[in-house]
Amino acid sequence: MGMYTSVRGWMEINFQQREAAEEIVERHRHELYSGGWAFPSAPFNWTLYLFYGGDIRQGEVPWLREQIEQLAAMPPVNEDNDMPTGFFLLTADEREEADAWQIRDGRLDHLPAPSLDWMAG
Numbered sequence: 001m002g003m004y005t006s007v008r009g010w011m012e013i014n015f016q017q018r019e020a021a022e023e024i025v026e027r028h029r030h031e032l033y034s035g036g037w038a039f040p041s042a043p044f045n046w047t048l049y050l051f052y053g054g055d056i057r058q059g060e061v062p063w064l065r066e067q068i069e070q071l072a073a074m075p076p077v078n079e080d081n082d083m084p085t086g087f088f089l090l091t092a093d094e095r096e097e098a099d100a101w102q103i104r105d106g107r108l109d110h111l112p113a114p115s116l117d118w119m120a121g
Helices: 015-027 058-072
Strands: 004-014 047-057 085-092 097-104 107-112
Touching: 004 015, 004 058, 015 047, 015 058, 047 058, 058 085, 058 097, 058 107
Parallel strands: none
Antiparallel strands: 004 047, 004 085, 085 097, 097 107
């Protein structure tokens, strides 16, 4: 059956970056796992939140990471020079470990996740 990693997280981008973000996701189209991406159906207010959630084979984690790194590196589109930001939590039941990906300053930083004991039970 293989080992799986549960991935859930979000990114904040400017609405003007939506098309570029959709192009990045489309370039990395995966028949099964691309379905984990969610884009809001209609814009409101000033921030666009992209979400990803799904259980993916551990061998596909680099596939997702590459997309998120490219999304993180999207150049600013306004005078505030705001870069995408976000957070993703990755857990693998087989290893009972959790990792975090923090998106800021144009990059993805891999960090140990905080304790998730509160989620058990």
